[in-house]
Amino acid sequence: MNDTSIDRSGSARLARRMERGAAFLGSEVAIMAGAMSWVSERNLVAAMSNAGGFGVIACGAMTVELLDAEIAATKALTDKPFGVNLITMHPDLMALIEVCGKHQVGHVVLAGGLPPKGSLEAIKASGAKVICFAPTLALAKKLIRSGVDALVIEGMEAGGHIGPVSTSVLAQEILPAIANDVPVFIAGGIGRGEAIAGYLDMGAAGVQLGTRFVCATESIAHPKFKQAFIRASARDAVASVQIDPRLPVIPVRALKNAGGELFTAKQREVAQSLDEGAVAMAEAQLAIEHYWAGALRRAVIDGDVEHGSVMAGQSVGMVTKEEPIADILATLMAEAAQALEARAA
Incomplete structure (x- = not known):
């Protein structure tokens, strides 16, 4: 088998495994850019979505007015789908949800704890899909019962706020139990496509990476x-x-x-x-x-x-240079396709 046929075969396998996650996100590939405060703003988010992935604005401690302006500015840079990450303990959470609805944001990611009463209903009433973080299997099942549309399973290898359990353990424990119920995205410590292929093989609908994208050319980080x-x-x-x-x-x-x-x-x-x-x-x-x-x-x-x-x-050790986000995505996808092809062989 020549190299071209290997590339095609591996890419086809990868596309099939990512089909559910990509369809859910409305993106070409099922790779989300994790929401990082000050980093995940209009430029990185739009670049990610324009490159075929799924960008997510990090609202963090933004005021309602700031988020309103940020969403509008992001929409001016891309016509592709992107999401907004909201912190559940934000004192103006319901007003922030309202702003997302006003702009017809298609996906709202709730982070930082259990969604407060009424928040899920408010997001769904706007027509948006709700994505939540699930640090345990019990919480994952509870969130699914409450009506969330997808989950992110993030391990302690991640940057920023973390839980106590590693990504690989959480994936093994949670994916077999709920992967058929809702799309599940795996996050934490992922820096190469081989890991992406592994989690897709385990039943994940896609992955979320943050650290890998900090040094993208389009990132405004100092x-x-x-x-x-x-x-x-x-x-x-x-x-x-x-x-x-x-x-x-x-x-x-x-x-x-x-x-x-x-x-x-x-x-x-x-x-x-x-x-x-x-x-x-x-x-x-x-x-x-x-x-x-x-x-x-x-x-x-x-x-x-x-x-x-x-x-x-x-995964910061795998960040070795500044490069365009499209190149980072292309590298990850090529590595994942090659890994799937090798396993099939």
Whole structure:
């Protein structure tokens, strides 16, 4: 068999395995770009969707007005489908959902915990599909019963906020039980197409990658932020430590720097406020979220990679250069196709 026939055969297998996920997203390939605050804005999102993948705006701590403007600006750059990631603890969540509906956003991704009462119904009423994160099988089943349209299963290898279990374990535990019920996208630590092929073989409808796209040419991340990624190895991406059990802090994976020590100090400060009764638990957790948003902005936008938060997944060691997002997608798809062909042979 010559190389051309191998390419065609592997690509055909890959297309079949991605068919369900791509149809759900409305994209050419079932690869989502994970929502990364300050990074996943109009330029990266539009470039991802224009290249055949599925871009997702990271709303993060945006105000209603800012999200409104960001969606409009993204629509001016692409006529392809894209999604919006909303944080469930955002105080204006319902207003943000309304903005997504106004712009007829086709997919809303809810992150950061169980969807508050009425949020799923509000999203579905606008005609959009709802995607949620499921860190356990029990929660995955509960979300499916509540009417979500798809799930993202993200392991601890991911960048940003993480859970305690690895991607490979979650995929083995959850995919056999629910992959037939809703499309499931696997995320966390994916940097090459061979891994994508493996999860598709296990029943995933597609994958979500974030770290791999940070150094895309179209990414507005500061050159110093991108250089930090290119220089880093997997072991440089470490999880933050919780210092006070009364203040449950979702760990964040980022590159080791002085910013990690600053976060420890921030936790002590917030814990003391709790001790003194100056803030309620919900306010304390929101204070931590605002801290991360500010620290991330310092690194991504201002280029302060020493004191800011350089959120990165453990796949960062596979990011070796700055290149167009279309080239990154093409490489991932070629690697996945070759892997599927080799397995078939």
